[in-house]
Amino acid sequence: MNQVPQHRALLGVDVVGSAxxxxxxxxxxxGTISNLVGSALRQSGIxxxxxxxxxxxxxxxxxxxxxxxxxxxxxxxxxxxxxLTVEHNRWRKPEVRLRVAVHVxxxxxxxxxxxxxxxTRLLDAPEFKNLLKRCHAEATGATAExxxxxxxxxxxxxxxTAFSGDHxxxxxxxxxxxxxxxxxxxxxxxxxxxxxxxxxxxxxLADTTTAPxxxxxxxxxxxxxxxxxxxxxxxxxxxxxxxxxP
Numbered sequence: 450m451n452q453v454p455q456h457r458a459l460l461g462v463d464v465v466g467s468a469x470x471x472x473x474x475x476x477x478x479x480g481t482i483s484n485l486v487g488s489a490l491r492q493s494g495i496x497x498x499x500x501x502x503x504x505x506x507x508x509x510x511x512x513x514x515x516x517x518x519x520x521x522x523x524x525x526x527x528x529x530x531x532x533l534t535v536e537h538n539r540w541r542k543p544e545v546r547l548r549v550a551v552h553v554x555x556x557x558x559x560x561x562x563x564x565x566x567x568x569t570r571l572l573d574a575p576e577f578k579n580l581l582k583r584c585h586a587e588a589t590g591a592t593a594e595x596x597x598x599x600x601x602x603x604x605x606x607x608x609x610t611a612f613s614g615d616h617x618x619x620x621x622x623x624x625x626x627x628x629x630x631x632x633x634x635x636x637x638x639x640x641x642x643x644x645x646x647x648x649x650x651x652x653x654l655a656d657t658t659t660a661p662x663x664x665x666x667x668x669x670x671x672x673x674x675x676x677x678x679x680x681x682x683x684x685x686x687x688x689x690x691x692x693x694x695p
Contacts, residue, residue, distance in 0.1 A: 454557035456517040457502065458607070459568040460527070462486055465546040465581065467509035474543035478509050481545060485533050486511055486526075492533075493526040493618070495519055503556075512568070517553050520607060521616025527551060528620045531599040531644045538598065546597070548572060548581060552604040567604065570635035576628055576655075577602045577641065583654050584643045596645035602628070608640045626651035 462485075467478055483506075487497045495515070503514035515523060527549045538544040550572035554564030571577070581600040588596035603611075603625065612622040625640040626648040643651060 454555040454562060456553060457556040457564070458515045458517045458520045458523050459550075459552045459554075459556070459564060460486075460513040460515065460523050461510065461550040461568055461572045462530070463507075463510035463548045463572055465548060467545075475509075477543055478545070479506060481537070481541075481543065482506075482509075482511055482547075485530060485537060485545075485547075486513075488533055489526040489530040490523075492529050493522040495522050495526060514556055517610075520551075520553055520611050521618075521620070523551055524603070524607075524611050524620035525618050527599075527601045528642075534598050535595045538594070546581075546585070547599040548577065549599055549601045550603070551601070551607050553607040553610055567635060570632045571602050571604060571630065571639055574602065574630040574632040574635075574639070576630050576632075577639070580628060580641060580651075580655055581643065583657070584646055584651075587654070588645060597643050599644065601642040602630075603640045603642075605638060605640065624648060626655060628655045 462482060464478055464482065467475060490497045500515055500519065501513050502516065503512075505512040530547065530549060534545060534547055550568055552564060552568040552571060554562075554567065556562050556564050577600065581597060584597040584600065588594075608622075608625065611617060611620070624642045624647070626642075628639050628641045628651075630637060630639045641651060641655070646654070
């Protein structure tokens with residue numbers, strides 16, 4: 450019988466559209482992300498060198514495992530990451546936009562545990578990606594370039610835990626809106642925060658992002674004799690009601 454692994458906090462950061470960057474800028478992505486995330490952690494009281502239990506760098510992002518007791522500070526770091534990214538984009542290349550995910554759950558020292566899988570599903574969820582695209586498209590005015598620079602998605606478990614007491618400094622519960630996520634086997638309500646959009650605006654955008662496409666229905670009514678049916682591509686249910694010929 451194996452013991453249940455200790456709960457850990459997971460922080461993931463991914464660069465939006467990094468594959469579209471030219472080679473010389475793409476090579477600068479790992480260092481850029483390392484500097485931004487490291488600065489956000491330090492500003493939130495977390496020592497990147499001493500408190501990060503596990504670190505993976507896929508190339509255009511980072512996946513970190515930290516003590517679960519630092520969950521509140523990790524959310525603060527995710528919030529501070531936005532302003533740091535805005536400042537970076539103002540003065541340096543490559544300009545980056547980031548997706549950020551936070552989760553908490555049992556993580557062992559070896560193996561690919563469920564919490565890690567859930568964390569990856571959150572970061573890569575199509576609904577999350579589409580919401581960020583929608584927010585970026587909605588941004589207008591003088592501050593458009595600084596709007597939706599980052600987007601944060603948090604699991605319900607992490608959100609409930611982080612805001613169960615006085616555990617954060619700059620992260621606020623009221624900034625998050627619910628977002629239903631369905632990615633592979635993961636189907637749950639997550640919570641999202643996008644700078645420049647309040648929770649009500651985010652909820653409205655989330656509704657339009659995740660709503661199913663309407664199904665068009667056509668009804669043809671023919672009075673009199675009809676000889677044959679002409680149609681292009683036909684899908685769905687077809688009902689033919691033959692009348693009595695005179």
